């Protein structure tokens with residue numbers, strides 16, 4: 001009789017252990033309580049922090065698609081296909097401003113004569129120019145900045 005009572009107790013005890021194990025097996029993983037500063041490194045935090053935006057609009061430079069054209073100084077003689085380009089109206093052959101407008105490149109001499117250069121295009125202009133570092137509200141403002 002004592003054996004049966006002992007056996008029942010042991011059975012109940014092992015049943016409790018099994019219940020505890022099942023409870024653990026079905027539990028959701030605990031949510032770690034990280035301090036505020038460590039939240040970004042928590043595995044539950046998003047991998048990339050959400051930022052409002054890249055820059056305020058007044059600090060952004062326009063993209064090449066948003067501007068009417070690009071310009072740069074070209075002080076040395078411009079040699080295309082072995083020939084030095086010169087202004088057809090005044091004969092100037094250096095101190096150009098090169099204008100890139102709608103996939104065309106225009107040469108502008110010091111006297112303000114503008115000549116389309118069909119041998120050059122935007123791809124050439126982009127290879128020859130540096131990155132855009134400034135923009136001007138008008139063509140005249142840009143020419144003034146470049147000393148023309």
Ligand SMILES: [Zn+2]
Pocket residue numbers: 087088089090091092109110111112113
């Ligand atoms: Zn000219």
